[in-house]
Amino acid sequence: MTAEQELQACDFSHLFSDETRRRKSSPIKTTMAYFQDPNIVFLGAGMPPSELFPLESISIEMPKPPFASAPGKRGDTLNGTIMKEQEDLVFENDVPLARALQYGNSRGQKELLSFLKQHVSLFHHIPFKDWDIITTTGSTQGWDASLRIFCNKGDTVLLEEYTYSSSVEAADAQGLNCIPMPLDGEGIIPSKLEEMLANWPSLYGNIPMPKLLYTIPTGQNPTGCTLSDSRKPYIYRLAQQYDMIIIEDDPYYFLQMDPYVPENARSGAAEASPMSQKAFMSSLNRSFLELDTDGRVVRLESVSKTFAPGCRMGWLVGSKHLLDNYWNLHEVSIQSTCGFAQTILSGILNRWGQEGYIDWLMRIRRQYTGKRNTCMDNCYKYLPAEVVSVPPVTAGMFFMVFIDAEKHPEYHSTFKGNALLLEQHIYQKCLSAGVLITCSSWFRVNAPKPSCGKSADNTLAFRGTFASVEPDSMAKGLQILGKTLKQEFKLV
Amino acid sequence: MTAEQELQACDFSHLFSDETRRRKSSPIKTTMAYFQDPNIVFLGAGMPPSELFPLESISIEMPKPPFASAPGKRGDTLNGTIMKEQEDLVFENDVPLARALQYGNSRGQKELLSFLKQHVSLFHHIPFKDWDIITTTGSTQGWDASLRIFCNKGDTVLLEEYTYSSSVEAADAQGLNCIPMPLDGEGIIPSKLEEMLANWPSLYGNIPMPKLLYTIPTGQNPTGCTLSDSRKPYIYRLAQQYDMIIIEDDPYYFLQMDPYVPENARSGAAEASPMSQKAFMSSLNRSFLELDTDGRVVRLESVSKTFAPGCRMGWLVGSKHLLDNYWNLHEVSIQSTCGFAQTILSGILNRWGQEGYIDWLMRIRRQYTGKRNTCMDNCYKYLPAEVVSVPPVTAGMFFMVFIDAEKHPEYHSTFKGNALLLEQHIYQKCLSAGVLITCSSWFRVNAPKPSCGKSADNTLAFRGTFASVEPDSMAKGLQILGKTLKQEFKLV
CATH class of the missing domain: 3.40.640.10 (Type I PLP-dependent aspartate aminotransferase-like (Major domain))
Known part of the structure; x- marks a missing residue:
């Protein structure tokens, strides 16, 4: 011993x-x-x-x-x-x-x-x-x-x-x-x-x-x-x-x-x-x-x-x-x-x-590696890299789609520079187009007051999961997401 | 309606x-x-x-x-x-x-x-x-x-x-x-x-x-x-x-x-x-x-x-x-x-x-009625009625054996009129003799202070269960309990 x-x-x-x-x-x-x-x-x-x-x-x-x-x-x-x-x-x-x-x-x-x-x-x-x-x-x-x-x-x-x-x-x-x-x-x-x-x-x-x-x-x-x-x-x-x-x-x-x-x-x-x-x-x-x-x-x-x-x-x-x-x-x-x-x-x-x-x-x-691969492959294929980044996932069930809010043409006009408003807008647009991906703000722990060392958060991101999604659905869902984002960010 | x-x-x-x-x-x-x-x-x-x-x-x-x-x-x-x-x-x-x-x-x-x-x-x-x-x-x-x-x-x-x-x-x-x-x-x-x-x-x-x-x-x-x-x-x-x-x-x-x-x-x-x-x-x-x-x-x-x-x-x-x-x-x-x-x-x-x-x-x-019957029959057969009362049970798994502490020859001497001390003493005597029956005081909700309208409780009682006890064991257990109580209360 x-x-x-x-x-x-x-x-x-x-x-x-x-x-x-x-x-x-x-x-x-x-x-x-x-x-x-x-x-x-x-x-x-x-x-x-x-x-x-x-x-x-x-x-x-x-x-x-x-x-x-x-x-x-x-x-x-x-x-x-x-x-x-x-x-x-x-x-x-x-x-x-x-x-x-x-x-x-x-x-x-x-x-x-x-x-x-x-x-x-x-x-x-x-x-x-x-x-x-x-x-x-x-x-x-x-x-x-x-x-x-x-x-x-x-x-x-x-x-x-x-x-x-x-x-x-x-x-x-x-x-x-x-x-x-x-x-x-x-x-x-x-x-x-x-x-x-x-x-x-x-x-x-x-x-x-x-x-x-x-x-x-x-x-x-x-x-x-x-x-x-x-x-x-x-x-x-x-x-x-x-x-x-x-x-x-x-x-x-x-x-x-x-x-x-x-x-x-x-x-x-x-x-x-x-x-x-x-x-x-x-x-x-x-x-x-x-x-x-x-x-x-x-x-x-x-x-x-x-x-x-x-x-x-x-x-x-x-x-x-x-x-x-x-x-x-x-x-x-x-x-x-x-x-x-x-x-x-x-x-x-x-x-x-x-x-x-x-x-x-x-x-x-092995199973999750395969699911993750399908998900990442489709992210990189369909999501517009000009405004989106998706860090490759090495564990778990989730992936995050980070979006550069500043590149949205109406971010500072219609959305008054408020990432939360834009997030809600994009969430609804995606849902209407046929894909549900959750708002990152729903998972945010809010600091008790702005003086706590964090500025107002400008992150615009969504959480997706690949755990239970079939390959065809994953491709379809990310295709819809990509198309919606391209329209929103006037990339088409 | x-x-x-x-x-x-x-x-x-x-x-x-x-x-x-x-x-x-x-x-x-x-x-x-x-x-x-x-x-x-x-x-x-x-x-x-x-x-x-x-x-x-x-x-x-x-x-x-x-x-x-x-x-x-x-x-x-x-x-x-x-x-x-x-x-x-x-x-x-x-x-x-x-x-x-x-x-x-x-x-x-x-x-x-x-x-x-x-x-x-x-x-x-x-x-x-x-x-x-x-x-x-x-x-x-x-x-x-x-x-x-x-x-x-x-x-x-x-x-x-x-x-x-x-x-x-x-x-x-x-x-x-x-x-x-x-x-x-x-x-x-x-x-x-x-x-x-x-x-x-x-x-x-x-x-x-x-x-x-x-x-x-x-x-x-x-x-x-x-x-x-x-x-x-x-x-x-x-x-x-x-x-x-x-x-x-x-x-x-x-x-x-x-x-x-x-x-x-x-x-x-x-x-x-x-x-x-x-x-x-x-x-x-x-x-x-x-x-x-x-x-x-x-x-x-x-x-x-x-x-x-x-x-x-x-x-x-x-x-x-x-x-x-x-x-x-x-x-x-x-x-x-x-x-x-x-x-x-x-x-x-x-x-x-x-x-x-x-x-x-x-x-x-039916099963519990039978178990209850065996239990009650043996209670009335073996427990000394001079000091014990057992209310007939009509539901559940438990029976209470109420004992008149005042009839214990040493209640006011050795036990100083304290039912809790006598309870603990009888619990231990029973355990040594071969039957475990739980102290009622363990289930008592104590009023926050004596001024709350309740005098110090003189109840002496034990809880038994018949739920999982085989008829022979029940008879044996209650026989031991009866014998122990008779000895304690000098009824033999």
């Missing part, structure tokens, strides 16, 4: 919210130690008898690894049957329905947790020893819980200046100050962040210093940009210096793609000689967890993009000390992740094994 | 929390109107393609109605297969996996909601027209959400003086004042409640008047008592007079039983001539919803006791106006109930039909 592995996470209870501090453990929980004690007749907990659960078994038909190399090709399937009782299990690592569907295990079922913990270990080398995981009902819930664990009304959180709108809405509603961090094509700009933090009182007056730094590091929503690994140590040091918790919301981690190569320079080589698992694993960006010598990072993971959003299942990775507080909150809110989701996902994952799951993740990478 | 059905729910937005008031709708949600518009190329929402959901089908093996009359007898089963794509569905009312596992539908899948809404209509005649339902991840989450919808820190909620400890913990942690309502064997005592409310300032000083009245009306946890229908109009009028929302948490509604008949007076008649569905339905208690001319009741329903707790699925019934606010909260927290739970429960319920589900609920009633 190396010295590094002996590191223990620090105590961050000074950052907890009043709600977290007020939360007491219930004496009734102490009884569960006797639940399966053969010497005790347990009249303690109101658990319905599993013979009244109206399910004898669940059979699932899943794709079978190794997964077809050609994107979209439906390969062989594998059937698995999950039985109700432990003694009837066909596959010994299954979570039997009688347990999956009973109360208890609000951290998660052991067969699932153990798979996920090993999976996390394969991808991230966490420097401290006492890290753990706990299931969530998805990262949206994980973020809502994080706000409740750490923040009181009036507290401050930092978010990327464009970010997932639900994350801002959740924090706004809880009465928190949402302060935007400047971004560029490589994500958060550390020097600008440092400047903000160093000059906080003069920029933000009596708004408290931030407790949380929230980032979507990979394939960011909505910008599509990825925070470069080289910037992370700088940001982590700022989190240390200003005593912040980093909430790393990373649902698109496994939607990292091969680099974009323009259509005419692409050969079939990549498909002919597929990547090895080792090459795949080392190609991926590093998590803040790997820098986390203090235990101040909470990573939100989700199967919404690797399995399906309706699973409503994710997990948190962080120090046991922090996660215990999420656990206490979960016990009086969501209680636990759905038992169906846990037993079915555990059933699939444990049948596939770690290698099979990595193979599945590589399949997703 | 009768005049009654034309009633509209009142607007209760004056009771909303600051969090609810701050919640704004996101412009991005407006785009969903175009999601399946054939004239629009939709580049709006980041939805993963369903061809990458790693499940082709789910097959479930469920009990087949009509259900065996004999409790516990495993009858025939029925198999159902839920397909991924709508066009492949074997059973047309299924929720296809491609939809169940996708984003969206945070109120619930239409096939499930429509079944549940009809089910609610069959059991409750709601006087106003604009009621609706919305799925939850169980009633614990429904209660946590209710607190957030209505309460700010410092607000007040009324709870039964003994209640589900998690409900108190959730409210406590949110910084709310939890005020106990006096109970007797028929539930909340309306005259005492009225007295409390009428004399609020002198009893509770500057604690605000309550916003919420929280009740577990049927087979209450932990007391096992059921609020009598005759008291409900009085309580509802008080809620109107003092402008409170009633949160009716009713997970044990379908665990109402046949009346208890002592063992020696019981014949096999009940089993020989089973109840009709009509008789079953009219035997059940009435919900506060039936009195709700204002739309001030939110009913929390759950499948935890009728299906299985691990489903983590329930639903709220209330005015559309109130439920829209839960919906907005859900969208930035849980997002939606798990898609597996929705498609599987919908699959079972729609295959059974309303009649089949009622038949299932009657099966549960």
Whole structure:
């Protein structure tokens, strides 16, 4: 065992919210130690008898690894049957329905947790020893819980200046100050962040210093940009210096793609000689967890993009000390992740094994690489380069179309130099022409006042997605967008 | 249509929390109107393609109605297969996996909601027209959400003086004042409640008047008592007079039983001539919803006791106006109930039909009636009637063992007349002897100060459960309890 592995996470209870501090453990929980004690007749907990659960078994038909190399090709399937009782299990690592569907295990079922913990270990080398995981009902819930664990009304959180709108809405509603961090094509700009933090009182007056730094590091929503690994140590040091918790919301981690190569320079080589698992694993960006010598990072993971959003299942990775507080909150809110989701996902994952799951993740990478290629190819083919720029996307589901508002002939006349008005106008024009692409302003975190170091934003941009769009539709949609922009900017 | 059905729910937005008031709708949600518009190329929402959901089908093996009359007898089963794509569905009312596992539908899948809404209509005649339902991840989450919808820190909620400890913990942690309502064997005592409310300032000083009245009306946890229908109009009028929302948490509604008949007076008649569905339905208690001319009741329903707790699925019934606010909260927290739970429960319920589900609920009633009988029989057989009373239970999972502390030979000496100390002592004695039964004090809502009209409580009581206890264990457990109490009270 190396010295590094002996590191223990620090105590961050000074950052907890009043709600977290007020939360007491219930004496009734102490009884569960006797639940399966053969010497005790347990009249303690109101658990319905599993013979009244109206399910004898669940059979699932899943794709079978190794997964077809050609994107979209439906390969062989594998059937698995999950039985109700432990003694009837066909596959010994299954979570039997009688347990999956009973109360208890609000951290998660052991067969699932153990798979996920090993999976996390394969991808991230966490420097401290006492890290753990706990299931969530998805990262949206994980973020809502994080706000409740750490923040009181009036507290401050930092978010990327464009970010997932639900994350801002959740924090706004809880009465928190949402302060935007400047971004560029490589994500958060550390020097600008440092400047903000160093000059906080003069920029933000009596708004408290931030407790949380929230980032979507990979394939960011909505910008599509990825925070470069080289910037992370700088940001982590700022989190240390200003005593912040980093909430790393990373649902698109496994939607990292091969680099974009323009259509005419692409050969079939990549498909002919597929990547090895080792090459795949080392190609991926590093998590803040790997820098986390203090235990101040909470990573939100989700199967919404690797399995399906309706699973409503994710997990948190962080120090046991922090996660215990999420656990206490979960016990009086969501209680636990759905038992169906846990037993079915555990059933699939444990049948596939770690290698099979990595193979599945590589399949997703290929699929998204293909989708991204189609999208970029069509952007560069149809959008007028005179006024538009589209940074090539390397991860996630989204691309941003940046438009030079100054080049719009009526920008300063009809639209009075207001990018928001022009954005709304173009959005409507596109919609009438038959393509819906979302306004970047909908994702903007607004600084509390113009004196906060940001001038009125002149960015004109739209977010598109290629995740669920068929190639023909993508071509058609971008063709319409290109035509609309050319008309608007009088390029035809 | 009768005049009654034309009633509209009142607007209760004056009771909303600051969090609810701050919640704004996101412009991005407006785009969903175009999601399946054939004239629009939709580049709006980041939805993963369903061809990458790693499940082709789910097959479930469920009990087949009509259900065996004999409790516990495993009858025939029925198999159902839920397909991924709508066009492949074997059973047309299924929720296809491609939809169940996708984003969206945070109120619930239409096939499930429509079944549940009809089910609610069959059991409750709601006087106003604009009621609706919305799925939850169980009633614990429904209660946590209710607190957030209505309460700010410092607000007040009324709870039964003994209640589900998690409900108190959730409210406590949110910084709310939890005020106990006096109970007797028929539930909340309306005259005492009225007295409390009428004399609020002198009893509770500057604690605000309550916003919420929280009740577990049927087979209450932990007391096992059921609020009598005759008291409900009085309580509802008080809620109107003092402008409170009633949160009716009713997970044990379908665990109402046949009346208890002592063992020696019981014949096999009940089993020989089973109840009709009509008789079953009219035997059940009435919900506060039936009195709700204002739309001030939110009913929390759950499948935890009728299906299985691990489903983590329930639903709220209330005015559309109130439920829209839960919906907005859900969208930035849980997002939606798990898609597996929705498609599987919908699959079972729609295959059974309303009649089949009622038949299932009657099966549960028979099963719990049998369990309750075994429990009561053994209580009356083994517990010393000189010091113990056990009110016969008519609903739920719990029974209370009330003990006359005054009859304990050392109550005023060793235990200094402190029922809590004696309770703890007896709890430990029982545990050492081999039976675990929970202390009633763990479920007590403590009044904020003794001046609040309640003297120090001398109740000595324990909560037991018969839900998951086999008949032999029940007999053994109560035998040990009886013996321990006899020793303690020097009755041997």
